[in-house]
Amino acid sequence: xxxxQIPHRNRGRPLAFDPDQAxxxxxxxFWLKGYEGASVSDLTGAMGIxxxxxxxxxxxxRGLFLAALERYNAxxxxxxxxxxxxxxxxxxxxxxxLSATNAFLTSPDTPPGCLVGSVVxxxxxxxxxxxxxxAALFASTEAFLTQRFKELGDAPMDEATLAELIVSFGxxxxxxxxxxxxLDDLSARTDRFLSVVLRAEVSCCRFCGRQLKLP
Amino acid sequence: xxxxQIPHRNRGRPLAFDPDQAxxxxxxxFWLKGYEGASVSDLTGAMGIxxxxxxxxxxxxRGLFLAALERYNAxxxxxxxxxxxxxxxxxxxxxxxLSATNAFLTSPDTPPGCLVGSVVxxxxxxxxxxxxxxAALFASTEAFLTQRFKELGDAPMDEATLAELIVSFGxxxxxxxxxxxxLDDLSARTDRFLSVVLRAEVSCCRFCGRQLKLP
DNA sequence: AGCTTATCATACCGATAGGTACAAAAACTT
DNA sequence: AAGTTTTTGTACCTATCGGTATGATAAGCT
Numbered sequence: 001x002x003x004x005q006i007p008h009r010n011r012g013r014p015l016a017f018d019p020d021q022a023x024x025x026x027x028x029x030f031w032l033k034g035y036e037g038a039s040v041s042d043l044t045g046a047m048g049i050x051x052x053x054x055x056x057x058x059x060x061x062r063g064l065f066l067a068a069l070e071r072y073n074a075x076x077x078x079x080x081x082x083x084x085x086x087x088x089x090x091x092x093x094x095x096x097x098l099s100a101t102n103a104f105l106t107s108p109d110t111p112p113g114c115l116v117g118s119v120v121x122x123x124x125x126x127x128x129x130x131x132x133x134x135a136a137l138f139a140s141t142e143a144f145l146t147q148r149f150k151e152l153g154d155a156p157m158d159e160a161t162l163a164e165l166i167v168s169f170g171x172x173x174x175x176x177x178x179x180x181x182x183l184d185d186l187s188a189r190t191d192r193f194l195s196v197v198l199r200a201e202v203s204c205c206r207f208c209g210r211q212l213k214l215p
Numbered sequence: 216x217x218x219x220q221i222p223h224r225n226r227g228r229p230l231a232f233d234p235d236q237a238x239x240x241x242x243x244x245f246w247l248k249g250y251e252g253a254s255v256s257d258l259t260g261a262m263g264i265x266x267x268x269x270x271x272x273x274x275x276x277r278g279l280f281l282a283a284l285e286r287y288n289a290x291x292x293x294x295x296x297x298x299x300x301x302x303x304x305x306x307x308x309x310x311x312x313l314s315a316t317n318a319f320l321t322s323p324d325t326p327p328g329c330l331v332g333s334v335v336x337x338x339x340x341x342x343x344x345x346x347x348x349x350a351a352l353f354a355s356t357e358a359f360l361t362q363r364f365k366e367l368g369d370a371p372m373d374e375a376t377l378a379e380l381i382v383s384f385g386x387x388x389x390x391x392x393x394x395x396x397x398l399d400d401l402s403a404r405t406d407r408f409l410s411v412v413l414r415a416e417v418s419c420c421r422f423c424g425r426q427l428k429l430p
Numbered sequence: 431a432g433c434t435t436a437t438c439a440t441a442c443c444g445a446t447a448g449g450t451a452c453a454a455a456a457a458c459t460t
Numbered sequence: 461a462a463g464t465t466t467t468t469g470t471a472c473c474t475a476t477c478g479g480t481a482t483g484a485t486a487a488g489c490t
Binding site for chain 2: 034036112113118121125126131167168176181193
Binding site: 010011012013014016039041051052055060061 | 476477478479480481485486487488489
């Protein structure tokens, strides 16, 4: 009775839809409508499949949601974090990370804001599994930034504190985008944030008055 | 046919429940479960009333939600903003505002986080009326802080920028609280944020190295 | 071809969703 | 006491919810 659960490859009727494409569609529905607000009919409609196909592949609505969340991290979260890997200085890293964040938060191709920052964070208040998952995601994002800042070595303050401030600010950007802020709004807010936190291109402090360009 | 709509006072069978108490209960249900996730049965159960009473007073589920949101602003938002009125210095004002925020975000008597920052912000992505309402609320909160900082006159930077940073940071605190952060977590994050933004009790900048206690 | 495997589309399930009809009940007015 | 006004509790409405049984269909295997 071995490998009883594992479906044999290349047997049976082939899938009539592309799983990643269907997940993209489901992701957007959840992103816009939230978990409880997205009905299974909404989802199958957007995915272009029938309900039995959905349940055969994702088990239930929750399973689909978790799969869509993975897809979100792979297609939205990962490319944003890649900017952190690509940055050659702390300043460049932060600019890259927040710019990429602002871009996807206001992309015309997707619902406003961040799926994780609005829908999933909201759900965390009533769903322990989601809460643990998302708390770990936040923590690991901060740890990732901290680690990278240490490698780069030119952070203007304690690296963990800087990472915390950046991620926190990113969460506020997500909230603003969700309530309708434009890319210009977010960019302007980001400039002001960085001018204070990195003290770049502004007076260093009100005592020494020195002009800086960090780093 | 005048005043046909206005119910005569002190006529008819009296209300068997306290409207504010019922709204408090409804507010908590929405706070925990979100709008779509809160069923009318959940709501009437928590409020201790029957459905016809709910519909007679609040018109429909959405009307109840809007009333609960007003109640939230009156019982949670307003007391927090009162700290801004009470502050005698910018530093004290900020500490008071963020401390009060952290307290209600993690209160054991209410669901985690901020109703506005999680549930309503999420809804804003799919509901234009809510979006306009909440965007105006954010803007007016920043304007209120800006105005107060100007009155106090001892802000260490442009008052609007400072207000923006404080409100933004508050939003990130709300997200953290929603995913399970404790009051200690939030307080520690707040200390680190203030140590950078207000440069208080830390090195002023990496060039002049001066110790400050602001203000 | 015939068998096996897996996905397809249709049609359906009980439960619950938001919302309401209706008559009894509780106050006031006269 | 009788009538008026408003809220109450029960019982019910239709639509949709998440989820599934069933049989046709499309592929590989032998």
